[in-house]
Each structure stands twice: as C-alpha cells, then as structure tokens.
Amino acid sequence: MSELILIAASGLAREVLAMVRSSGQYDVVGLLDDNTEMAGVTVDGAPVLGTIDDAAKYTHAFVLVCIGSGRVREAVVERLTAMGLTESRYAIAVDPSVQYPEGCRVGRGSILLRNVTMTASVTLGAHVVAMPSVTFTHDDDVADFATFAAGVSLGGGVRVGRGAYVGMNASVRERTSVGAYATVGMGAAVLNDVPDGQTWVGVPAHEISGANSTFRGMS
Structure with missing residues (x-):
C-alpha cells in the first residue's frame, strides 16, 4: 500500500482520511500544517508531523493538498513545486x-x-x-x-x-x-x-x- 501525506489539518483532510482508510487506497503517514500549534497533535488518529516545508522529507510518500479554497490550494502547490515536488508525487x-x-x-x-x-x-x-x-x-x-x-x-x-x-x-x-x-x-x-x-x-x-x-x- 502506498504511503500518503495530507497537506493541511482541515475538515477536507479528515474526510479524505476517512475515505482512504475505509477503501484501503493509501496508508496515511500523517498531516503537515503551517499552524505550529498543531505540531504533535493527532487528527482522527493521524499525527501532524510538521509544517508544509517538511514535505520534501517524505520522498517515498504521495501528497494530497486538502484545502477547500482553490486559490489557496494552487498557492500551496506552487510552493511545493518550488521545493522540488513534481506532479507525479500527487495522489488521486x-x-x-x-x-x-x-x-x-x-x-x-x-x-x-x-x-x-x-x-x-x-x-x-x-x-x-x-x-x-x-x-x-x-x-x-x-x-x-x-x-x-x-x-x-x-x-x-x-x-x-x-x-x-x-x-x-x-x-x-x-x-x-x-x-x-x-x-x-x-x-x-x-x-x-x-x-x-x-x-x-x-x-x-x-x-x-x-x-x-x-x-x-x-x-
């Protein structure tokens, strides 16, 4: 089973987490969120592992940006691209x-x-x-x-x-x-x-x- 990192400890991330767990599509390693107060918190059993800048550390995991606003989602993807994440790193x-x-x-x-x-x-x-x-x-x-x-x-x-x-x-x-x-x-x-x-x-x-x-x- 492929590993998955969810970007943003959001309501959408919780919905995706529930979906992929029930279907067995991915093994969710954890979440990344820029709110430093979330560090170490567990969201529905998945740990917040750090900030979005830590995404580059998880080279073997797929990524999903779980942000409801398309503009903000786009800005985060641009940020991840600048960090070296290619389109092939994103899950569906x-x-x-x-x-x-x-x-x-x-x-x-x-x-x-x-x-x-x-x-x-x-x-x-x-x-x-x-x-x-x-x-x-x-x-x-x-x-x-x-x-x-x-x-x-x-x-x-x-x-x-x-x-x-x-x-x-x-x-x-x-x-x-x-x-x-x-x-x-x-x-x-x-x-x-x-x-x-x-x-x-x-x-x-x-x-x-x-x-x-x-x-x-x-x-």
Whole structure:
C-alpha cells in the first residue's frame, strides 16, 4: 500500500482520511500544517508531523493538498513545486462509490468524495475537489484547482475555469461556462456564462457587484 501525506489539518483532510482508510487506497503517514500549534497533535488518529516545508522529507510518500479554497490550494502547490515536488508525487483520491466510466479522466492531486458521478467523456484537471454527490454530465471539462461543494450538478458540455468555486447544490445549465476564479453561490441556477472572477448567486444566477469570496469553502 502506498504511503500518503495530507497537506493541511482541515475538515477536507479528515474526510479524505476517512475515505482512504475505509477503501484501503493509501496508508496515511500523517498531516503537515503551517499552524505550529498543531505540531504533535493527532487528527482522527493521524499525527501532524510538521509544517508544509517538511514535505520534501517524505520522498517515498504521495501528497494530497486538502484545502477547500482553490486559490489557496494552487498557492500551496506552487510552493511545493518550488521545493522540488513534481506532479507525479500527487495522489488521486477517489471514493469507491464514484461512478468513473471509461473515457473519463481525473488529474493528479484531485479528490472525489462519496457518490460523485461522471456520466461520459468528463475531463477533470489537476487538484480538483468534488464533495459528495456532485454530478458531472457528458463532455464536461473542468480546469485545474476548481472546487465543487456537495450536491452540485453540471449539465452536459459545461466548461469550468481554473480555480473556480461552485457552491452547494448549485446547478449549471448545459453548454455554459464558469470562468476562471469565478464563484457560484449555493443553490444558484446558472443559465448563462459566468465571466472570469465574478461572483454569481440566485435563481436565475446573476452577478453580485464587488462581491468577495464569502461563498468559497476554506475547510
């Protein structure tokens, strides 16, 4: 069984820890977190071994960045890359319940939790996070570092940009797009393209001018 280091002692890390233990995918060696007060603490039976800078010490272990915010996840991956970690060092964590047909692709560093569904020819980039019961329909194309909260549904042929966040139980109409680093609020119904960097909420979804990242998951 391959060894695994989880980056960040977060709620997402706890969910990944439970998933990989129950499935036997990896042997979790421990967690790394920059909060020095966490050093030596045990999280659901897994020790916090040090800070993120210690990742280079664990040369035989795979790594997963367990941070809910795509922007922060991206920044940590850039930091690890500067330390010499290559893309091949990142695990892919997929719950056994996930529907994963032939012809679908999932990039390195991605996390797919329970009951995620991919119907046909779905492409997920690197370091994508999909919480429970997310549905990706045929020909969806998701860029690196995108994040999907629980219950999100994408219609067919949807494009989701780098670092985008789609909130809990939101729906995105077929053949529309969510731009890079855009945010879709929980329960929103996206009927038109969301431009890069904008925040859209409501039914039908519309832009909130000057919105911040209130809707982004950070756990």
